[in-house]
Amino acid sequence: MEMIRKKRSDNSLIATYLAIGATVVGVMMIFGILMLLAQGGVLELQPAAFYQFLTIHGTGMIGAAALAGAAVMWYFLRNYVDLSKKIFGLNLLFSLIGIVMVIIGVFSFEYASSWTFLYPLPALSANAWGTIGALLYLVGMLVLGVGFLLMYIDVGRAIIKKYGSLGKGLGWDVISGKKAEADAPPATVVASTMVTIVNVTALTAGATVLIMNIINVINPSFTFDPLLAKNLTYAFGHIFANSIIYMGVIAVYEILPRYTNRPWKANRIFLIAWTMSTSFTLVIYTHHMLMDSVMPKWMLIMGQILSYANGLPVLVITAYGALMIVYKSGIKWDMASGLIFISMFGWTVGVVPAIVDATIVVNHVMHNTKWVPGHFHMYMGLGAVVMIFGFMYFLSKEDSSLKTNLFDRIALICYTLSIIGVSGGFLVSGALSTPRRWATHFPDWMGPAVFGAVSGVLAAISVTIFVIHFIRYMMVRNKGNEGKVFHERKLA
Amino acid sequence: MIQTVAWITSLFFMLMVAAVFGVVALKSKERKDYEPIKKKWYKARTFYGISLVVLMLVLTIYTLRELPYNQPVYGQGKDPTIVDVEALQFGWNISQTSFKVGEPIEFDVTSADVNHGFGIYDEDMNLIAQTQAMPEYVNKVYITFDEPGTYEVLCLEYCGLAHHLMIATLEVTE
Structure with missing residues (x-):
């Protein structure tokens, strides 16, 4: 009973993470819609406003989804290892401070470097923004990163304490045959270990390049190597953004077996796949630099080869496993199971244009076109974020007696179609050579942007419905002891 | 044009992924024992995995033949x-x-x-x-x-x- 009470109390913090994350995702969609409308020639937006929206949209989406993804990981991982709630709370506090600093930097001080803050742009803005705006944004990002770093260090500590090492958390002793498959760590522990390894690396790279930029902004006579800075920026951004999927997929591993009554156990191939994902995620960021011919050629070639290889774990193990577990299972479809299944579709389908773009000869004519947001809106918007929405419906069902209604089901369909519309619009634009991150478009490029904006409106409405359901759940569980009675009834 | 090839290739494989997920969703309401399904589809996975690796290898070798980083071979005395x-x-x-x-x-x-x-x-x-x-x-x-x-x-x-x-x-x- 004490354990249930503790878990219920932890759920409040987890729900706060999710509510903030999902709400920010919804708000960021509005900025996305406004940018597409401006590119489509429907809305007149000053370039300064457009690029501020661009900066806040990219930073906010990844930050919010990472926050919500962390909540998914924490919810399930606490069943296997002893996590610190204080540090989990501290991460939220650091994130909120960071978010406020970033918002003030962008909107009050007109800072607009895009999330990439490619050195030396924060210091050299051609008088568009000043030192204070740049410092607010860069230090805000640093504060955000420190919060996440503390949380991952705590996750790593807890895994090492229980399993002996991060290698054992990835199941290397099972892969090597020292331990039986039956004793393999659960999928949640494996995924959390992977995310800890890659994100501690990413956040260290990110902190390094942020500090380099901060020093350069304060005193421009201190300069750094722009190529090194670019490597650090993409190592940070690529890994951190991708880790959201690897946190979100924990919901898939945990929820689908409950709905299908079929086990999803970590076997040797599963563990090998996760070790592959860990290694590849760390090194394939170079596919963001395929158009930097001054990079060592072998790194760029490996960027293509390993990006292809990185598709294998998802295509052959995780997506295939999800399909197998659902196939002829008699699954009861509801909002949670439906969204979780769709999220696996989104991730898998998004891998296709991502792999195509990682091909050097293709990248030569598609890098920094709208093809790039096309593929990541697919696997983030229809993959990672949908895992989070699916988990939100799962939590509200597990933790309260709140029922879903027709609006939720309509929102699920609308969201799926609309993100296909948004991503499709971007991909078509990319095929038409439309540059990304452009405040205005030539007339030939406007059509897909308008189509994407209209689709985006539907997506934003759908997310609003998801968030309303979740806020209702939070209100229900906070109202008197309804939640407590529900849990005791479940226990009985 | 490379963009057209990239678009058609992506569309083809994306539609294939959609079709597979669609079929599985349609078949999801039937209820069958998991063990025979696992046995059958693990076997199929080996074939699918190997095919995918072979496809990726062929594509890798084909697309890495000519890289934009390399100076093309020009005719004698024809410097760029x-x-x-x-x-x-x-x-x-x-x-x-x-x-x-x-x-x-x-x-x-x-x-x-x-x-x-x-x-x-x-x-x-x-x-x-x-x-x-x-x-x-x-x-x-x-x-x-x-x-x-x-x-x-x-x-x-x-x-x-x-x-x-x-x-x-x-x-x-x-």
């Missing part, structure tokens, strides 16, 4: 025209902007301030080549124009508020 390109907020300094059809050109691209992207567009506004313009480094683009016309250079790396105004033209004549 070297063109210095310097990007700066918010314009281009290009040492030569008029060329002949069939003339091999090497663009040596750098930046005077922040990161920019040097993208060459043909008259139909299709991107035909690009590289990054980075301070302190020189990236190279090798190109031989096949068609006469007015080509445009667009900035393809976000560089500040007038990023979308960084446009230059190249003239190619017979």
